[in-house]
Amino acid sequence: MKHTLRQIFRSGKFVFGFSIFVGILLIVIIYPLIITNHPLEIVGQGTFFPPGVYVNVYDSLGSTSYTLMLEDAAAKRIASKLSEGDRTAIKEWLVKAGIPEGEIDTADTEKLLDQWVNNYDPNKNIPGMTNAKRNYFIRLNNSLKGLLSTEGVSIAVKNTETGALEESDFVGQSEYVNVSQVASVRVLPLGTDNFGRDVLTELVAATRVSLQIGFVAGTIATLIGLALGLLAGYVGGLVDDIIMFITNLFTVIPTFVLLILISFSIGQDKRGPFAIAVVIGLTAWFWTARAVRAQVISLRNRDHVNLSKLSGHSIAHIIIADILPYIASYVVMALILQISAGILAEAGLSILGLGPRTTEVPTLGLMMNWAMIYQAQILGKWWAYFPVIVVIALIAFSLNLMNTGLDQVFNPALRD
Amino acid sequence: MPVEKELYLSASGLTKVFGFGRQKTVAVDHVDLNLYEGEVISIVGESGSGKTTLAKMLLGLISTTEGDIYFQGKKRDISTHRKKKEYWKNIQAIFQDPFSSYNIFNKIDTVLLDCIHMRGGRKFPYAKKVELMTEACSFVNLKFEELTNKYPFELSGGQMQRLMIARIFLLKPKILLADEPTSMIDACSRATILDMLMQLRKEIGMTIIFITHDIGLAYYVSDSVYIMEHGKFVESGSADDVILRPKEPYTKRLLNDVPKIYEEWDLSTV
Ligand SMILES: Nc1ncnc2c1ncn2[C@@H]1O[C@H](COP(=O)(O)OP(=O)(O)O)[C@@H](O)[C@H]1O
Ligand SMILES: [Mg+2]
Numbered sequence: 001m002k003h004t005l006r007q008i009f010r011s012g013k014f015v016f017g018f019s020i021f022v023g024i025l026l027i028v029i030i031y032p033l034i035i036t037n038h039p040l041e042i043v044g045q046g047t048f049f050p051p052g053v054y055v056n057v058y059d060s061l062g063s064t065s066y067t068l069m070l071e072d073a074a075a076k077r078i079a080s081k082l083s084e085g086d087r088t089a090i091k092e093w094l095v096k097a098g099i100p101e102g103e104i105d106t107a108d109t110e111k112l113l114d115q116w117v118n119n120y121d122p123n124k125n126i127p128g129m130t131n132a133k134r135n136y137f138i139r140l141n142n143s144l145k146g147l148l149s150t151e152g153v154s155i156a157v158k159n160t161e162t163g164a165l166e167e168s169d170f171v172g173q174s175e176y177v178n179v180s181q182v183a184s185v186r187v188l189p190l191g192t193d194n195f196g197r198d199v200l201t202e203l204v205a206a207t208r209v210s211l212q213i214g215f216v217a218g219t220i221a222t223l224i225g226l227a228l229g230l231l232a233g234y235v236g237g238l239v240d241d242i243i244m245f246i247t248n249l250f251t252v253i254p255t256f257v258l259l260i261l262i263s264f265s266i267g268q269d270k271r272g273p274f275a276i277a278v279v280i281g282l283t284a285w286f287w288t289a290r291a292v293r294a295q296v297i298s299l300r301n302r303d304h305v306n307l308s309k310l311s312g313h314s315i316a317h318i319i320i321a322d323i324l325p326y327i328a329s330y331v332v333m334a335l336i337l338q339i340s341a342g343i344l345a346e347a348g349l350s351i352l353g354l355g356p357r358t359t360e361v362p363t364l365g366l367m368m369n370w371a372m373i374y375q376a377q378i379l380g381k382w383w384a385y386f387p388v389i390v391v392i393a394l395i396a397f398s399l400n401l402m403n404t405g406l407d408q409v410f411n412p413a414l415r416d
Numbered sequence: 417m418p419v420e421k422e423l424y425l426s427a428s429g430l431t432k433v434f435g436f437g438r439q440k441t442v443a444v445d446h447v448d449l450n451l452y453e454g455e456v457i458s459i460v461g462e463s464g465s466g467k468t469t470l471a472k473m474l475l476g477l478i479s480t481t482e483g484d485i486y487f488q489g490k491k492r493d494i495s496t497h498r499k500k501k502e503y504w505k506n507i508q509a510i511f512q513d514p515f516s517s518y519n520i521f522n523k524i525d526t527v528l529l530d531c532i533h534m535r536g537g538r539k540f541p542y543a544k545k546v547e548l549m550t551e552a553c554s555f556v557n558l559k560f561e562e563l564t565n566k567y568p569f570e571l572s573g574g575q576m577q578r579l580m581i582a583r584i585f586l587l588k589p590k591i592l593l594a595d596e597p598t599s600m601i602d603a604c605s606r607a608t609i610l611d612m613l614m615q616l617r618k619e620i621g622m623t624i625i626f627i628t629h630d631i632g633l634a635y636y637v638s639d640s641v642y643i644m645e646h647g648k649f650v651e652s653g654s655a656d657d658v659i660l661r662p663k664e665p666y667t668k669r670l671l672n673d674v675p676k677i678y679e680e681w682d683l684s685t686v
Contacts, residue, residue, distance in 0.1 A: 303511040304519045306477050310508055311530040312501040325521040 004329075007409050014405025020398035024391070028208045037198065039205035039362055043186070044196030047374060048381040051191040051199075056184035061155060061169060063177040073174065078109050078147055086140060090116050093137055096126045113148060116141075191383040193367070194374035199383055206362035207391055210343050213277040213363065214395075217342030220281025222335045225288025230319055232289070233296025243289070250286040259283050259345060263354040273356040273363060280345045288334045295327045329410040333403050340399040347392055364392050423489060424623055425451040425474065425507070425591060430483035432469050432647075443469040445647035446483070451591065456617070456624040458634035458655070460670065461644030467627045468512070470644070471595045474625070475509055476500060505534065508589040512596040514576035518568035524579065525564055528552060531586035552582040555619075556612055574605030581612050588620045595627045610637065631670045635659045643667050 008014055037043075087106040095101050097119055106112060122138050152172035156165040179185055190199035232243035250258075262279050263271060299305060300323070308322045343364070349355045350365025351372065358366055371377065371385035432444040443466040451457060461467050472478045474485065476494045485492045487503065494500045511517045518527065528549045532538075537545065546560070553560040556578035568576055577597055584592055594613065598606040614637065617624055628634050634641050634655065641658040643651040643666065651664040662668050 303513060303517045306472070306511070307517055308519065309477060310475070310504050312504060312534045314497060321522070322519050
């Protein structure tokens with residue numbers, strides 16, 4: 001036993017997969033202890049805020065301000081206002097207005113703006129330009145006004161009695177606040193989703209729930225499969241025929257369709273994560289049953305089983321002591337695969353909108369479902385779905401790697 | 417044949433068919449067999465002739481397709497677990513391959529304790545159990561102190577087969593079915609194993625069915641011999657009759673494979 005364990009942990013594949021899996025588990029356990037926000041709390045008024053550090057503007061006005069003389073500050077400010085699309089548009093207009101293309105450099109912000117300010121005339125008639133395009137250039141021009149200004153901004157407060165605006169503060173262009181001194185800062189490493197929820201916090205919670213669903217579904221499937229496989233394989237005869245009939249029936253029906261039908265018939269309000277896990281488990285046991293049966297049939301005529309019979313042991317004792325230990329490694333491997341399959345099945349169901357009801361807990365599948373409904377993939381809001389895919393892939397990858405590693409240990413023919 | 421002795425085990429028309437249709441194999445084909453108290457009989461045949469299948473039917477480990485088995489004059493009844501257990505107190509076996517005969521997850525102690533428990537010793541104080549196990553081990557020249565808490569696969573093939581004999585020593589069955597007990601172990605251990613079997617037979621007055629592919633060995637150990645070919649007994653009788661005056665060509669062929677039968681199995685040297 002100890003020897004086998006040592007051998008398992010000497011298998012590179014197993015250790016690699018195991019490390020990834022334990023890493024995921026640790027994050028899932030430790031993260032909620034540090035970040036105690038509710039995973040479904042809506043923090044953003046709006047959809048899909050990009051990942052980043054969110055600094056409260058009002059609080060930063062109130063924080064100590066420092067003056068830093070940074071040479072590139074102005075250039076950066078202008079550059080951040082002027083997108084790549086705006087630059088090409090400006091170039092397009094300038095070329096049409098008769099400036100030689102060689103003289104225009106979209107990368108040189110200051111020169112480009114200079115050329116624009118000197119040449120742009122909203123009334124200039126450029127042949128072949130649509131009205132919509134003309135209006136776009138007028139808007140662009142307005143947004144660029146004041147970009148080259150070196151003045152600061154005044155903060156004014158409304159006098160409660162007179163209603164007049166009174167300047168309360170003035171922010172110069174070289175003033176800085178220290179982020180760590182701003183009262184309210186929120187880091188959203190993966191931004192927010194369509195509901196305005198913190199994606200990372202939600203993702204961790206979803207991973208935990210999905211793992212639980214996987215464990216429950218995998219355990220149910222493995223236990224049922226093991227029990228029926230042992231019974232069919234060892235007892236044989238009519239019992240075997242009946243069990244194999246049911247198993248074959250399940251094998252020919254596409255399970256996922258079955259899963260969809262059952263989930264659908266349960267109804268949205270009764271579909272908690274646990275119910276979904278049970279349904280997945282109930283439709284996944286037959287592979288294990290088949291495999292266990294085959295193993296038991298090859299074991300039941302072995303001499304050590306015969307010797308156990310001759311020693312007067314009961315069927316129960318023989319199954320537990322003389323059959324189970326021989327297939328234990330196999331069952332562990334089946335369990336690992338079933339867990340992985342359970343997590344994927346939940347994701348598949350949820351993407352179709354047949355997963356657990358959406359109000360209580362997130363799951364990896366539900367996050368994918370939400371991202372898809374709100375077209376995150378079309379809008380390019382990668383943070384709403386890509387991390388979810390990565391987590392699903394990592395879990396499946398690590399579990400399958402552990403399985404391959406175990407296979408190599410238990411199956412000497414596969415050792416490299 | 418000693419008439420006054422009790423007929424222990426007999427079989428008539430015993431048949432075993434595996435599979436059906438095209439894959440049908442008739443492993444044992446209408447076999448009759450009589451085993452009297454205290455006797456040693458040998459079943460001799462080439463590999464695949466159905467010896468092990470016959471043994472398993474006699475042991476009640478597999479079902480029979482056809483035919484009856486009588487035990488001590490009555491038709492054998494092993495329909496319930498209790499009846500089977502009772503039957504197996506009387507008939508035990510040693511299998512061909514010691515390496516697959518043991519549950520690799522059980523310690524040697526478990527193997528031997530099972531036998532003590534089967535003989536009604538479940539409530540014995542542990543010291544008494546150790547005493548019994550030590551006695552059984554020393555009978556086969558093993559030291560229980562060295563074996564305790566070890567696993568059978570830590571032993572050599574010969575030692576494992578000796579442990580099997582120790583098991584029989586504890587169980588003291590009326591009949592022992594030894595299915596090629598020496599064919600998978602090294603030549604040096606063979607004579608020792610056979611010797612121990614014969615000694616055990618004397619000690620507890622056991623009746624033995626000895627299965628072998630080696631006709632010379634059969635001559636050495638047995639009173640009567642059954643020659644088996646393709647599931648049928650083609651010739652049977654006293655060891656002297658069958659082996660010294662064979663009638664069937666199959667028997668003669670088996671004998672030709674052991675040309676130096678008289679020198680090799682000189683009774684005094686083994
Ligand atoms: N469980 C089984 N299923 C199908 N055929 C079997 C089975 N056991 C034995 N046989 C067949 O029965 C025949 C006799 O085998 P066996 O009794 O093991 O012979 P022996 O012990 O003399 O070598 C062989 O042809 C073998 O293939
Ligand atoms: Mg055999």
